[in-house]
Amino acid sequence: MIQEAVQENRQRAVLVGLITPQQPEERTQEYLDELAFLADTDNIVPVRRFVQRIDKPDTNTYVGSGKIQEIHDYIEKKNESEDKTECIDLVIFDDELSPRQLRNIEKELKIRVMDRTILILEIFLQRAQTSYAKTQVEMAHLQYMLPRLTRMWTHLDRQRGGGTTSRGMGETQIEADKRIINTRIALLREELKKIDRQMMTQRQNRGKMVRVALVGYTNVGKSTLMNLLSKSDVFAENKLFATLDTTVRKVTIDNLPFLLSDTVGFIRKLPHNLIESFKSTLDEVREADLLIHVVDISHKNFEEQYEVVEQTIAEITTEEKQEGKRIRKEQLDIPQIVVFNKTDAFSYVQKEEDDLTPILRENLSLDDLKRTWMARLKEDCVFISAKNKDNIEELKQVMYEKIKEIHIKRYPYNDFLFQKYE
Numbered sequence: 001m002i003q004e005a006v007q008e009n010r011q012r013a014v015l016v017g018l019i020t021p022q023q024p025e026e027r028t029q030e031y032l033d034e035l036a037f038l039a040d041t042d043n044i045v046p047v048r049r050f051v052q053r054i055d056k057p058d059t060n061t062y063v064g065s066g067k068i069q070e071i072h073d074y075i076e077k078k079n080e081s082e083d084k085t086e087c088i089d090l091v092i093f094d095d096e097l098s099p100r101q102l103r104n105i106e107k108e109l110k111i112r113v114m115d116r117t118i119l120i121l122e123i124f125l126q127r128a129q130t131s132y133a134k135t136q137v138e139m140a141h142l143q144y145m146l147p148r149l150t151r152m153w154t155h156l157d158r159q160r161g162g163g164t165t166s167r168g169m170g171e172t173q174i175e176a177d178k179r180i181i182n183t184r185i186a187l188l189r190e191e192l193k194k195i196d197r198q199m200m201t202q203r204q205n206r207g208k209m210v211r212v213a214l215v216g217y218t219n220v221g222k223s224t225l226m227n228l229l230s231k232s233d234v235f236a237e238n239k240l241f242a243t244l245d246t247t248v249r250k251v252t253i254d255n256l257p258f259l260l261s262d263t264v265g266f267i268r269k270l271p272h273n274l275i276e277s278f279k280s281t282l283d284e285v286r287e288a289d290l291l292i293h294v295v296d297i298s299h300k301n302f303e304e305q306y307e308v309v310e311q312t313i314a315e316i317t318t319e320e321k322q323e324g325k326r327i328r329k330e331q332l333d334i335p336q337i338v339v340f341n342k343t344d345a346f347s348y349v350q351k352e353e354d355d356l357t358p359i360l361r362e363n364l365s366l367d368d369l370k371r372t373w374m375a376r377l378k379e380d381c382v383f384i385s386a387k388n389k390d391n392i393e394e395l396k397q398v399m400y401e402k403i404k405e406i407h408i409k410r411y412p413y414n415d416f417l418f419q420k421y422e
Contacts (some may be wrong), residue, residue, distance in 0.1 A: 011044045011089040013114075014071065016063060018094070019053040028094075030301055034268065035094050035116060037219075042123050047088070048074065061108065062093055062101050068108050075111055090114055095269070099148045116269055117144060132195050139188040142181050149174050149181075200283075209250075210258040210406050212399070213284050215313060216294035217305040218265025221341040224386040225294060226262040229396075248284075253400045256407065261288070266312045268304075285316050289406050291336040292399070297369065297383065298345035306338075335406075337380050337398055340373065344385040 017032045019025045028051060036046040052067045061068050075088045090112040097105070097115040106113045114122075121141045128134040214222045230249035248261045261284045285291065291313065295306050317332040346366050364372075366383070374381045382398055384391040 009043075012047050012087065013039055013044050013090045013092050014048045014050060014074070014088060015039070015046050016050045016071065016091060016093045018057060018063065019051060020056060025051075025053075030304075031094050031268070035092060035119075038116070038119050038123065039092060042119060042126070044090070044092075046092075050074075057095065058101075059098075060101065061104050062095070062097060068105070072109050075109060092116070092119060102148060120267070120270070135188055135191055135195070139185060139192065142185050142188070146178065146181050146185075149177050196283075208410060210289045210403050210410070211261065211284075211287065212251075212258055212290045212292060212403065213261045213263055213288035214292045214294060215263055215285055215309060216265060217296065217309055218267050220265070220294045220296040220299075220305070221386050222262055222265065222294050225292075225339070225341065225384075226260065228386050228389065228392060230260055253396050253403070256400060256403055258403050266309050268308050270312070285313065286332065288334060290399075290402055291334055293336055293338045295338060295340050296342050297340040297366070298342040298347070302340075335380075335402060337382065337395075337402060338373070338377050339395060340369075340381070340383045341386050343383050343390060344388045 015032050015035050017028045017035070019028045023031075032049055032051070039046045050063070050067060050071050052063045054064060058064055063071075071091065075091070078086045078088050081087070088111065091105070091109060091114070093105075093113070093115045095115060096117040097113070102113060102115070121137065121144060124133075124137040125141065128137045214226055216222050226247065226249070230251045248259055251258055251260045263284055293306075293309060293313075295302055295309075299305060314331065317334060318330070343366060348365055370383055379398065380402075382391065382395045384395050386392075
């Protein structure tokens with residue numbers, strides 16, 4: 001949704017997306033909605049959208065030359081207006097731009113250009129609190145910037161003199177910066193390896209307690225649920241990526257203690273560098289005994305968000321094993337409970353009885369969805385409102401049964417602890 005600037009210090013941006021055979025208009029608009037939310041999280045006000053129908057992204061400027069000219073004319077008109085509050089500060093593209101595209105677009109528009117990847121990285125830079133998270137984000141940011149350094153030195157000569165080996169100041173500066181960044185990346189990589197070992201030791205020192213990890217799309221209410229279950233005060237906010245650092249708390253349901261961890265939220269088109277950099281954070285998922293997949297049932301595209309998280313979990317929990325000269329990939333089988341949160345915010349459009357058009361997701365009531373998903377997931381499915389504390393006791397009971405089952409398998413001689421609850 002297009003927002004009005006409410007603070008003078010907020011930058012104003014236009015958003016750009018594509019409609020392709022692989023990405024229909026409805027999905028493009030959904031992605032742009034999410035891009036607008038990302039921009040708002042980064043204190044940027046999206047004021048206009050530009051969408052083009054095209055077979056595939058243009059290798060030079062992402063959109064066609066006509067659309068680039070249209071965007072240019074709009075920005076020029078706004079920036080030449082007497083009303084300075086109408087000025088456009090930047091353009092944000094919904095996909096990752098190549099260095100070539102980025103350079104050409106900035107040359108045409110003469111304004112700062114961002115893509116979805118750098119926007120997410122900027123948010124991560126703002127949200128990182130601990131030295132570990134800051135190290136992870138800095139490394140991902142440097143890896144993104146490395147192939148894009150050339151656009152930062154266009155004000156310097158690219159080449160001087162007539163000799164084929166002569167180099168201009170710009171080229172020398174680029175090479176120097178690349179060496180500095182590569183050195184810094186190498187240092188950060190070693191630092192992350194050291195922290196990885198420390199965190200692995202910490203996880204081993206937690207003993208044999210059952211470990212439960214909260215996973216889900218960003219902004220679905222994981223931290224709110226964490227606070228509710230653990231009676232702690234993990235930071236929670238209606239913004240994307242409010243949580244970057246993994247928080248672990250000891251929780252007890254009835255007589256059964258376990259460790260509960262809150263992890264970074266996933267998102268569509270999550271930069272690969274971030275997945276690599278946040279390896280240790282994501283190890284909490286890989287090494288968990290039970291996953292609590294939190295889903296925002298009130299979001300109109302919750303099913304796609306569910307699939308994005310499931311695919312990311314599958315990627316994280318796939319291990320490579322050496323068998324002679326062959327490498328075999330093996331999927332870890334981690335039990336899971338799906339928690340549909342925000343039932344208090346759910347809404348739907350009731351279909352008229354004489355309406356013969358096909359039933360859409362928007363026409364399904366919460367009871368309809370409950371029957372559908374509970375039939376699919378059976379006992380591993382709970383509908384709650386963490387905000388209103390609705391159905392939390394049922395969730396605790398489902399978690400208790402799952403954790404008890406894991407505990408008994410691990411400590412078969414301690415099952416007498418649970419006999420009074422049978």
